[in-house]
Amino acid sequence: MKLRLILAAKLVGAFALAVPVQAQADNSVALVLGTKGSPFYQALQCGAMEKAEELGLALNVSAPELFAADVQVPVVNAVTAASPDVAVIVPTDMQALIPPMRELAERGTQVMTVDQTIADTSFLETQILTDNEAGGAMAAQALSELLGGEGKVLVITQPPGSLAQDARTAGFEAELENHPGLEYLGAQYQRNDPQRAAEIVTSTISAHPDLAGIFATNDQGAIGAITGLRQADAAGRVKMVAYDASSAQVSALKNGELQALIAQNPKQQGQVAMELAAQLIAGESLPEITLTEIVTITSDEPEKAERYEYIADCM
Amino acid sequence: MSEQATNLVYHDRASLEERLLNLLATGWIFLLLLVLVAVFYALRPEQFGSAYNIQQLAINAAIFMVLAVGQTYVIITAGIDLSVGSVLVFASVVSAKVMLFLSGEPGTTFGTTEAGWGIVAVGVLTALAAGAAWGALNGALVAYARIPALIVTLGTMGMALGFAQIITGGVDVRAMPERMVTHIGSGELLGIPVLVLIATATVIVAGIMLHLTRFGLHVYAVGSNEEAGRRSGIRVHRRLVAVYTLCGMTAGLAAVMANARFGTTTIGGHVMANLTTISAVVLGGTSLFGGKGSVFGTVVGVFIPIILLNGFVILGIPPFWQTVAMGAVLIAAVWVDQLKRRLRKRS
Numbered sequence: 001m002k003l004r005l006i007l008a009a010k011l012v013g014a015f016a017l018a019v020p021v022q023a024q025a026d027n028s029v030a031l032v033l034g035t036k037g038s039p040f041y042q043a044l045q046c047g048a049m050e051k052a053e054e055l056g057l058a059l060n061v062s063a064p065e066l067f068a069a070d071v072q073v074p075v076v077n078a079v080t081a082a083s084p085d086v087a088v089i090v091p092t093d094m095q096a097l098i099p100p101m102r103e104l105a106e107r108g109t110q111v112m113t114v115d116q117t118i119a120d121t122s123f124l125e126t127q128i129l130t131d132n133e134a135g136g137a138m139a140a141q142a143l144s145e146l147l148g149g150e151g152k153v154l155v156i157t158q159p160p161g162s163l164a165q166d167a168r169t170a171g172f173e174a175e176l177e178n179h180p181g182l183e184y185l186g187a188q189y190q191r192n193d194p195q196r197a198a199e200i201v202t203s204t205i206s207a208h209p210d211l212a213g214i215f216a217t218n219d220q221g222a223i224g225a226i227t228g229l230r231q232a233d234a235a236g237r238v239k240m241v242a243y244d245a246s247s248a249q250v251s252a253l254k255n256g257e258l259q260a261l262i263a264q265n266p267k268q269q270g271q272v273a274m275e276l277a278a279q280l281i282a283g284e285s286l287p288e289i290t291l292t293e294i295v296t297i298t299s300d301e302p303e304k305a306e307r308y309e310y311i312a313d314c315m
Numbered sequence: 316m317s318e319q320a321t322n323l324v325y326h327d328r329a330s331l332e333e334r335l336l337n338l339l340a341t342g343w344i345f346l347l348l349l350v351l352v353a354v355f356y357a358l359r360p361e362q363f364g365s366a367y368n369i370q371q372l373a374i375n376a377a378i379f380m381v382l383a384v385g386q387t388y389v390i391i392t393a394g395i396d397l398s399v400g401s402v403l404v405f406a407s408v409v410s411a412k413v414m415l416f417l418s419g420e421p422g423t424t425f426g427t428t429e430a431g432w433g434i435v436a437v438g439v440l441t442a443l444a445a446g447a448a449w450g451a452l453n454g455a456l457v458a459y460a461r462i463p464a465l466i467v468t469l470g471t472m473g474m475a476l477g478f479a480q481i482i483t484g485g486v487d488v489r490a491m492p493e494r495m496v497t498h499i500g501s502g503e504l505l506g507i508p509v510l511v512l513i514a515t516a517t518v519i520v521a522g523i524m525l526h527l528t529r530f531g532l533h534v535y536a537v538g539s540n541e542e543a544g545r546r547s548g549i550r551v552h553r554r555l556v557a558v559y560t561l562c563g564m565t566a567g568l569a570a571v572m573a574n575a576r577f578g579t580t581t582i583g584g585h586v587m588a589n590l591t592t593i594s595a596v597v598l599g600g601t602s603l604f605g606g607k608g609s610v611f612g613t614v615v616g617v618f619i620p621i622i623l624l625n626g627f628v629i630l631g632i633p634p635f636w637q638t639v640a641m642g643a644v645l646i647a648a649v650w651v652d653q654l655k656r657r658l659r660k661r662s
Contacts, residue, residue, distance in 0.1 A: 036635060060631035065638065069577060070584035074375040074621065078628035081368035082359075093584075095489050096577035099501060107367070159485035159583075189485065191583075 027056060028084040029277045031270075032075055033063035034092055034115065039246050040219070040266050041090065042312030044115070047270025048088070049314055055278045060084065067192070069096035076100040079109075086110045086125075086277040094119045094163055110280045114273050115266075116164060126286040128272055132164045135262045135294045136171025136217075139241045140179065142260040142296050143213045146239040150181040151212025154204055156197050156221040159189040168217045168243055185211075190221050197224025198231065205232045213239045219246040219310075226257050245297065250309045253299055261297045263308040268292050344598055344648060345615050348622065355626035362629050370508060372618070372625055377514035378569050378576070379617050383592040384521040385450075385565030387613045388558045390596050391525075392538040393605025394457060394464035396559065399566045400588030401475035402449045406570035407580045408479040410442035411488040418492065427578070430492035438495070442574075443567040449475055450563020454556035472589070479582055489579045500575030510572055517568065522610035534558060539606025591620065594641075598648045619644060 031048055033041040045061050052059035062079065064072040072092045077100055079087055087109045091097035098120045105111045105123040114128040121127060143153060155172060158165040169187055176184055185208065190196040197220065205211050211234075216222035222242035229235040235257045242249055245263035252258040269292050276286055297305045355363040362368065382399050389396045417437060418430035449471055456467040502509045525531040533554050536544040545551050573581060599616030601608025620641050627637045 036638070060628075061633070062628045062631075066584075066586060068584040068586060069581050070378075070573065071587065073577075074371075074624055075628055077371040077375060078368075078625040081365055081371060081625070082362050082629045082631075093487075093577070093579065093581065095487075095579040096581060099576075099578065159480070 026058075026085070027278075027281055028058045028060070028082075028086075029274065030079045030082065030084040030087045030109075031059060031061045031273070032072070032079060032087065032089045033061065034072075034090040035067040036063045036065060038067075039310040039312060040244065040264075041115075042315060043310045044266040044270040044273075046312050046314035047267035048274050049270075050267075051271040051274035055274060057274060057278060057281075059274070064092070067092050069093035072097065073100050076104060080104045080107055083107060084109055086112070086280050088112050088114050088128075088273045088277060090115045091118045092116070110277075112273070112276060112280075112286075114269055116162075121288070125280055126276055126288060126290055128269055128276070128290045128292060130264050130269075130292055130294050132167035133171035133174070135243060135264075136168040136173075136215075137175035138294070138296050139168070139215045139243065139260075139262050140172045140175035140182075142262070142298070143215055143239060143241045144179040144182060146241070146259050147182065147212050149179055152183045152185055152208050152210060153213040153215065154185045154201075154211060155187040155215050155217065156190055156200055156225055157187050157217040158221075159191060165217050172215055172217075182213075190224060192218075192220045194220050194224030194227060197221045198228035201225045201228025202232050205234055205238075211238055213241070216240065216242040218242075219244040219249055222246075222252070222258065223248050226252050229257065244310065245305065245308045246310050250305045253297070253305050254302055256299065259299050261305065261308075263295050263297055263305075265293050265295075265308060266310055343651060344600065344612070344619070347644070348615050348618055351619070351622050351626065355622070355629070359626075359629050363626060368625070368629075370511075372621060373511045374508050374576075375625075376617050376621050377508075377510040378572050379588070379591060379595065379621070380514040380614065381517050381565050381569045381572065382588060383595045383613045383617050384517055384610060385562030386592040387596050387599070387601055387608055387610055388521070388525065388534060389464070389562045390593070390601050390603060391534055391605060391608045392555060392558050393541075393603075394555070394559070395468065395593065395603075396453065396562050397465065397468040397589045398449065398453060398472040398475055399562065399569075399592060400585035401472045401479070402446055402563055402566040403570045403573060403585050403588060404580070404582055405449065405475040405479040406442040406445040406567040407574045408483055408488060408582065409445045410438045410567075410570060411491060411574055411580050412482060413441045414438035414492055414495075415488060415490055427493040427496060428490050430494065432494060435492050435495045435499075438492070438574075439571050442570045443564050446563040446565070446567020446570065447560050448563065450560040450566070451556060453563065454559030457559060458552040458555035468589075476582075483580070483582065485582065487580045487582055491574055491578050495575045496578045499572070500578065510576060513568070513572060517565065518610060518614055525610055530554075530557075535606055537605075592617075594645050595620070598645060600648075603649075 049059060062075050064075050069092050080103055087104055089101060091113055098118050101111055102123050110125050112124055112126045117127045117129060155169055157169050160166055176182055188200040214225050216225050225240060229238055240258045241260045242258055243262045245261050249258060249261055253261055272290060272292055279286060297308060386396055414430055414434050417434045418428040453467055453471055456462050457464045499509050504512055533549050536549055537551050537554050541551055595616035596613050597603060598619055599612025601612060623640055624637055
């Protein structure tokens with residue numbers, strides 16, 4: 001009994017000692033990616049790691065198993081428990097991530113988003129984004145140029161609900177208004193599943209043998225669409241523009257199965273995130289939104305494609 | 316006469332040994348849980364051991380806990396339910412739609428509504444009923460149509476998700492009653508999160524029902540030997556339907572909890588819920604071949620991956636290692652189960 005009391009007292013003591021300490025290594029930064037094993041997020045991670053080392057930040061990277069809110073929330077909670085100085089998060093849902101991220105901010109961590117964002121930005125220090133709508137419009141322009149302004153076009157995207165993908169489709173559709181020669185067949189949904197994208201392409205070609213162009217709003221859709229075109233023996237004849245620049249997409253661009261890429265620069269996003277984190281730690285305030293670049297890469301620019309390719313060159 | 320007597324004695328001894336072995340099986344996984352907690356605590360006491368983190372661990376476990384309790388019942392009958400995640404999504408969507416309709420703002424897909432407790436109650440009942448309906452369908456197909464549970468629930472997994480997408484057009488319903496989100500999703504009662512209280516109550520009720528009632532005994536009997544169960548007068552088909560319905564209802568309850576917690580439906584999520592709960596149940600010492608298992612074991616099994624993830628993130632271990640560690644623990648758990656079986660055969 002006595003022993004137990006002493007033990008209990010010690011435990012309480014340990015807790016009491018532990019609570020005010022709360023200290024991690026100074027300049028600690030947490031980066032929570034959208035999902036594990038994606039070349040895009042790994043490239044972002046590489047950019048961040050490189051910059052963090054240069055700036056003397058202690059960076060911890062974590063990622064959920066899937067790009068889904070229910071899987072990411074526990075990761076954000078754990079980051080909250082670790083209470084770093086700054087947390088950079090790729091939120092996987094614009095609403096479900098608000099409460100855990102607000103809690104993270106309320107417990108003294110300075111929070112910013114990168115790549116994606118959330119509906120309530122009141123507690124964020126900044127959002128690092130690309131202009132997805134502009135990217136969608138760039139895709140429409142590139143496709144129109146490839147097709148000489150005429151033909152049937154199809155969009156392959158994610159089901160509605162992802163801000164970024166929705167914006168790309170919206171931007172593409174809006175820009176189509178300026179190209180009356182292009183006949184829009186509408187958007188078809190794949191769920192990050194190349195197999196589905198391939199099926200969509202082959203069955204669309206069955207329905208519309210004169211399909212002229214495809215815009216895929218992400219790499220999985222593009223990879224599947226290329227497979228579908230190959231299967232239908234239409235690769236190269238049907239022009240394709242795709243968002244992102246994964247290795248598979250870049251090699252498809254080089255061998256002529258894909259005619260143009262709308263590339264982001266994940267490495268730059270990671271670097272910018274760390275620069276902004278360092279500024280936050282130094283007590284500076286940041287603009288509400290920081291935009292990073294997007295570029296159009298056409299098939300006659302292989303070196304540019306290599307420069308923008310999403311590669312995790314640090315792993 | 317004397318032969319019967321020795322048989323009886325032998326049986327008693329076997330069951331004692333069995334019990335000890337069972338204890339060992341759930342025991343070692345419990346030990347593993349304690350070791351994980353001790354290691355993470357020792358490495359990062361002020362972060363891992365903080366009251367905040369412990370509370371978050373419990374909240375993160377809550378939804379899986381409710382789902383895994385239903386799964387435990389199903390697996391004890393030698394069945395499996397792959398549809399839990401999709402049924403959760405379906406129930407959450409239907410419940411959210413009903414609450415949105417009743418609160419008179421059917422156009423809104425964002426923010427929160429002013430719905431009162433009456434509407435929330437209707438939403439909860441809708442979710443439970445929707446879950447139970449899918450469960451009953453699963454059970455009927457398994458028991459009466461005699462289709463293997465793996466196939467039945469694989470089918471309903473797709474159907475439930477598909478219907479959820481049809482109902483919503485694939486767009487999450489984002490307007491939940493404010494009261495539900497603040498009082499259930501992030502609310503506390505006596506300092507304990509409401510979600511954790513719901514999970515705890517579910518575990519206690521399910522545990523009592525499984526281990527102390529006739530219904531529970533029948534569940535074990537159906538799982539260990541269906542034919543023997545039938546011959547001793549158990550209405551096996553009805554019991555199976557009841558078990559799957561119960562599992563569906565836990566998915567419905569989990570749907571309410573998810574809606575309250577995330578403040579939105581999560582159609583794209585819960586993809587891994589079936590495998591997560593099945594591995595939690597197996598980790599907890601429940602046999603995939605049926606007839607054996609406990610709710611307590613499942614509770615331990617649910618916490619293992621959650622604590623692993625939390626600890627790894629806090630320690631800053633690269634994300635892929637968590638996946639590897641989880642897989643290894645699962646295989647080790649089943650291996651111990653096999654060892655146990657072999658020991659039993661030898662005795």
